[in-house]
Amino acid sequence: MAARGLLSGMGCLFEMPAALGLVSRPYSTSQTFAEVLRLPKTQLTKLVFPLQELQRHLLPESRPVLHLKTFDPSLEDIARAESFFTATTRNRIEYLSSAEHLDHAPDLLRPEVCFIGRSNVGKSSLIKALFSLAPEVEVRISKKPGHTKKMNFFKVGKHFTLVDMPGYGYRAPEDFVNMVETYLKERKNLMRTFLLVDSVVGIQKADNIAIEMCEEFALPYVMVLTKIDKSSKGHLLKQVLQIQKFVATKTQGCFPQLFPVRNQEQMNIISLNYKDIINYSKYVRSWKVVT
Numbered sequence: 001m002a003a004r005g006l007l008s009g010m011g012c013l014f015e016m017p018a019a020l021g022l023v024s025r026p027y028s029t030s031q032t033f034a035e036v037l038r039l040p041k042t043q044l045t046k047l048v049f050p051l052q053e054l055q056r057h058l059l060p061e062s063r064p065v066l067h068l069k070t071f072d073p074s075l076e077d078i079a080r081a082e083s084f085f086t087a088t089t090r091n092r093i094e095y096l097s098s099a100e101h102l103d104h105a106p107d108l109l110r111p112e113v114c115f116i117g118r119s120n121v122g123k124s125s126l127i128k129a130l131f132s133l134a135p136e137v138e139v140r141i142s143k144k145p146g147h148t149k150k151m152n153f154f155k156v157g158k159h160f161t162l163v164d165m166p167g168y169g170y171r172a173p174e175d176f177v178n179m180v181e182t183y184l185k186e187r188k189n190l191m192r193t194f195l196l197v198d199s200v201v202g203i204q205k206a207d208n209i210a211i212e213m214c215e216e217f218a219l220p221y222v223m224v225l226t227k228i229d230k231s232s233k234g235h236l237l238k239q240v241l242q243i244q245k246f247v248a249t250k251t252q253g254c255f256p257q258l259f260p261v262r263n264q265e266q267m268n269i270i271s272l273n274y275k276d277i278i279n280y281s282k283y284v285r286s287w288k289v290v291t
């Protein structure tokens, strides 16, 4: 079905921005993304490119700033990348193990990506959303900060391993520093770190420490802005611009494009971006952001 469903769903999208170019090859896509493609244009744009609608609130001269730094994958990219997170017999997505220290982490050669951030920022929720096409994988989330106590390893097919980390700050596990710092510093196959920041409060002191750690260890990392459904447009815009400025002026290893997410909605489409950025990791290590 997939390719046909995707193509027919895309029919109404051709007048959209350049990012939504023609589909040249058929891709297998899940039912979920095919459904997203059938949404009315405004709803689809809001869901897939949540920062795009903020652009009209900017003064004309500041528009390029936001435009440059938002991530606008094509719908074709999205459909392709979604297949990484779709569980099938040939693409097994499963929980592997948990570890309280790097010494107990599974010894894997596959590239690894991890999710770090303050407790309660939404790390586990984002991973749960990424695994929405692998419903048998259990990812625990909680309203209470400090819920995830160990590093939890998940296999994503043959592609990579994904690690859900305990949060830092309020109610962090006692051995957090030993656990997470050692992991970030020494894990050889760590290709990408996703640093989640709550859009309601922006970059906090504890985030600064994590950012300094990523910089010191020369990790290629990406900032993800969570809970965007909880912020007004004005507030969100302020946070986005502040973070983009921060990333451009104060960081070396941070990917310049911000990933805004809301985990309350159909979310797996965001997953596509993760595969794409893993590919960038080879050259981002030495990448200095130019504004």
Ligand SMILES: Nc1nc2c(ncn2[C@@H]2O[C@H](COP(=O)(O)OP(=O)(O)OP(=O)(O)O)[C@@H](O)[C@H]2O)c(=O)[nH]1
Pocket: 117, 118, 119, 120, 121, 122, 123, 124, 125, 126, 140, 141, 142, 143, 144, 145, 146, 147, 148, 149, 165, 166, 167, 168, 226, 227, 228, 229, 230, 261, 262, 263, 264
């Ligand atoms: N409104 C809203 N709530 C969210 C979003 N993401 C997560 N939450 C909520 O935030 C709370 C914490 O989510 P978790 O995913 O457990 O947070 P965590 O970062 O894994 O927290 P720790 O494991 O304690 O470090 C839960 O109640 C989630 O439902 C979001 O995008 N929007």
Ligand SMILES: [Mg+2]
Pocket: 123, 124, 125, 140, 141, 147, 148, 164, 165, 166, 167
């Ligand atoms: Mg958690």
